[in-house]
Amino acid sequence: MRALLGFAVVFLLACLLLLPFLTQPSIVNAMPGQSMASGANFNCSSEDGRRKYCPADTRGGVQLVYQRSGSPCTFGQTWGWDNRGIWVDRGCRADFAVGYNGGPGGPSWPGWGDKYNVYCASDDGRRNRCPIETRGGVRLVRQRSGSPCTFGSTWGWDKQGVWVDRGCRADFEVTMR
Numbered sequence: 001m002r003a004l005l006g007f008a009v010v011f012l013l014a015c016l017l018l019l020p021f022l023t024q025p026s027i028v029n030a031m032p033g034q035s036m037a038s039g040a041n042f043n044c045s046s047e048d049g050r051r052k053y054c055p056a057d058t059r060g061g062v063q064l065v066y067q068r069s070g071s072p073c074t075f076g077q078t079w080g081w082d083n084r085g086i087w088v089d090r091g092c093r094a095d096f097a098v099g100y101n102g103g104p105g106g107p108s109w110p111g112w113g114d115k116y117n118v119y120c121a122s123d124d125g126r127r128n129r130c131p132i133e134t135r136g137g138v139r140l141v142r143q144r145s146g147s148p149c150t151f152g153s154t155w156g157w158d159k160q161g162v163w164v165d166r167g168c169r170a171d172f173e174v175t176m177r
Helices: 002-022 025-030
Strands: 041-045 052-055 062-067 079-082 085-088 093-098 115-121 128-130 138-143 155-158 161-164 169-175
Touching: 041 052, 041 085, 085 093, 115 128, 115 161, 155 169, 161 169
Parallel strands: none
Antiparallel strands: 041 093, 052 085, 062 093, 079 085, 115 169, 128 161, 138 169, 155 161
């Protein structure tokens, strides 16, 4: 009985010591064969400044939900996604949600109604497109840049998403319908 109790204590201590190391996002994301299911939030980080893929089920879409890095996370430049998963580059570190289902209920992750905000930026002064569903319409809700954001000139939207140009950086409200 004492041997069994001693083993249980040693096992518990070993688990408590290893748990912080096993839950670090960079270690978890480096695990081979990891695949994030639809509706999950997870971290993907370019720790060394190089491109990194984080396997995920992206069939339902991807949303950046929280940027953790000082380096910019700009869709199409320092992060993006394809059928293999999410990629990050040049120091972008962020939490992502996967699982947009495109249906009338909107994304399958919690907290979404029929409207949501998207950040889109022309950080290098050139045109940047943020591909999102725009059927319900888009409006600028918060300009973040010193450069002007003028509809039709430095920002706009079409069936392919929101576009920004000449340094415009802003939050846009997208209506789902």
